[in-house]
Amino acid sequence: MTALRGRARLVGDDVNTDSIISSTRKRESLDPAVLRQFLFEHVDPTFAASVQTGDILVAGKNFGCGSAMEVAVTTVLGAGIPAVLARSFSRTYYRNAINNGLLPLVCDTGGIREGDILISDGTGAIRNERSGETLSPEPLPPIMLAILRAGGLVPYMRQNGDFKL
């Protein structure tokens, strides 16, 4: 897995895909570079402009619930966010994340504060620079790892043409 180093950006429980990116926005464009300016617009209108490349989303339970729309993943990636840590994900968001190379990590996010620097050397564990705490996200099953390592479902399918367990 790729190494990470980024600021924690906290969002809460039950964040639905329409909160991440309003479905009304995808009528105009599906381009992540366009949509990223509307990221979390109804939750915090200043959020999109404040995102720095490498920021890590940190959520509570049920992140990405609601619609299965994939722009809720590609927009996050388009904003330069490589990973989401959550106590739990909605399953469609989780699948879409894997398929697009956004790292979804399930762990206890309760101790993380806004702006904490989170560091991973790519072996799995995540260290919180402020608290010194180390989080151990649930390991990913081989097929999900294979898709992530390929860089997402597009390169995976180009390589394999089919799913291989």
Place this chain on the structure above:
Amino acid sequence: MAGRTISEKILARKSGHDAHAGDLVVCEVDCALGTDGSVPMALDYFKAMGGENVRDAARLVFALDHYVPPTSPQTIELHRVMRDFARRFSVTLHEAGEGIGHQLIVETGRALPGGLVVGADSHAVTYGALNCFATGIGSSDLAAVMLCGRIWLRVPDSIRVVLTGQLPSGVYAKDIALALAGMLGADGAAYQALEFAGPGVATLALEDRLVLSNLAVEMGAKTGIFPADAETVAYLQGRTGQAFEPVAADPDAHYSRTVEIALDALTPRIALPHLVDQVVALEDAAGTPVQMVYLGTCTGGRLRDFHQALAVLEAGGGVAPGVQLVVTPASREVRDAMAADGTLDALVGFGATVVEPACGSCCGTCGVIPGDGVSVISTANRNFKGRMGNAKASIYLASPAACAAAATRGVVTDPREVSR
């Protein structure tokens, strides 16, 4: 050795492997749905994957339902791209106005007992009512299905939902689903299947089961699946010529938990803004003003829903001043039936705005949008902030009868009070 749940049996059948909860399997897909909300992205992924031909066009269905009518050059272009692709590869495409994709999958007999159907839209879970394993996927997964005809799935644990007794008058399938959402919470069934069981199942019409399966995803469930019975077979008669083999759970199947709902004891429910699991007894919210009433969607836009709503509107003497009533049949078949039996005229007579059969106002991408500060009571499945296209509106969810009751008074009202 423990027996199997319906999900374990179907995924074993479709993967050719002995499938237990927790296993990852690669399954043959019987049918895959994509909509104008998901197919345009799927076609980009398909092309990027090097897709030159679809594996089996007969298993794919496209529905234009999220942008109906299309109101911008961009959405018109999305429809054109889908039509061109469908024509080129002989994929069945349901035109704008034919209805909501989920309703069309059910009406056209494409979701069959014992089968595996996926849909690039979260409410694909709806077809679980017909004893098939039905689940939502994204656009990239749909592209892969188009390419290879298969999908990987984790075999879910199942929660057994035992229904006993029979619904009292004035209480509906939506009330069961909301009660369940209140019990389990918005992620209470995450990564799991809801498997409905018990003697109460036989008392529910197929339309009722569709409501329960549809709402399963609002509890995080991967699917909400019913056993097949005479009702299932009767519904499919004349809708498919294909043979099917229903799947039943073993009596000793393992469930992660069992919850029981006594239908006799249920009362009307309502979900408060802005979460589906913010469920209270409807009487506790009685008197809350509403300015817009929405009857439609893949949850509550079928013929019986409109009959139930109309009966309450008639008993209550029509729509209260200042209330906007919006009606969106789930499909053309539904609208034609409403026209044939006078339901449509009666609703129009009460001042309803009738919108083309499609997703309509539900997802905020088309249809009538609520104004700032407006409270909407709706037969839909979601009440997230901004869901209907305006983050300054508030959405309540209830049964068609309860929505109609609110329309008659302009405030949240127990439908049993109006029908009395």
